[in-house]
Amino acid sequence: GAVVSQHPSWVICKSGTSVKIECRSLDFQATTMFWYRQFPKQSLMLMATSNEGSKATYEQGVEKDKFLINHASLTLSTLTVTSAHPEDSSFYICSAYHPGYAYEQYFGPGTRLTVT
Amino acid sequence: DAKTTQPPSMDCAEGRAANLPCNHSTISGNEYVYWYRQIHSQGPQYIIHGLKNNETNEMASLIITEDRKSSTLILPHATLRDTAVYYCIVRSPNSGGYQKVTFGTGTKLQVIP
Numbered sequence: 001g002a003v004v005s006q007h008p009s010w011v012i013c014k015s016g017t018s019v020k021i022e023c024r025s026l027d028f029q030a031t032t033m034f035w036y037r038q039f040p041k042q043s044l045m046l047m048a049t050s051n052e053g054s055k056a057t058y059e060q061g062v063e064k065d066k067f068l069i070n071h072a073s074l075t076l077s078t079l080t081v082t083s084a085h086p087e088d089s090s091f092y093i094c095s096a097y098h099p100g101y102a103y104e105q106y107f108g109p110g111t112r113l114t115v116t
Numbered sequence: 117d118a119k120t121t122q123p124p125s126m127d128c129a130e131g132r133a134a135n136l137p138c139n140h141s142t143i144s145g146n147e148y149v150y151w152y153r154q155i156h157s158q159g160p161q162y163i164i165h166g167l168k169n170n171e172t173n174e175m176a177s178l179i180i181t182e183d184r185k186s187s188t189l190i191l192p193h194a195t196l197r198d199t200a201v202y203y204c205i206v207r208s209p210n211s212g213g214y215q216k217v218t219f220g221t222g223t224k225l226q227v228i229p
Contacts, residue, residue, distance in 0.1 A: 112157070
């Protein structure tokens with residue numbers, strides 16, 4: 001099956017610093033990836049759609065200058081949380097469609113971000 | 117995407133079948149029903165999907181009503197490892213795979229020893 005990885009799996013950073021989260025499709029090419037955020041005991045909330053070679057599309061209410069997305073290649077998308085604050089602490093999950101599996105959406109294992 | 121309605125929680129005895137319902141009364145003709153699950157602190161996992169026929173794979177069975185307004189995910193022999201939040205989503209697959217997916221609140225399934 002298709003595999004999507006994320007790095008790091010967890011990260012702790014100080015308030016005001018930036019942190020980068022990587023999302024990779026390991027055995028397939030993904031022109032489109034998605035970034036979600038999940039707060040405790042809540043459902044996944046779509047933040048943005050990451051498109052290879054073009055700008056990301058952000059959902060309403062998501063600050064694009066704070067959550068920088070770069071889809072550098074067909075297998076890598078990165079999410080950078082800039083000037084992180086404690087309220088940015090959350091579980092960040094990426095996903096990608098595998099075109100060979102009836103367009104199933106495969107998810108990464110998630111990254112736990114804690115801002116102190 | 118059509119909206120879905122799921123019960124917030126369910127319990128199931130270990131070894132018994134878990135039947136998770138989902139209502140999607142506004143589903144359109146080209147939309148499929150997908151099921152995912154999320155075990156605590158992990159990314160969601162694809163389980164199964166279908167259009168109008170019942171589907172079965174190694175993980176589960178999907179029963180879709182004839183009018184396609186509801187469906188049931190069946191885990192035939194639930195184990196403790198099946199404890200998770202189960203999400204029912206309807207969407208239309210497309211060749212570009214660009215369609216974003218919106219998650220509802222899902223059903224928290226607790227498998228009891």
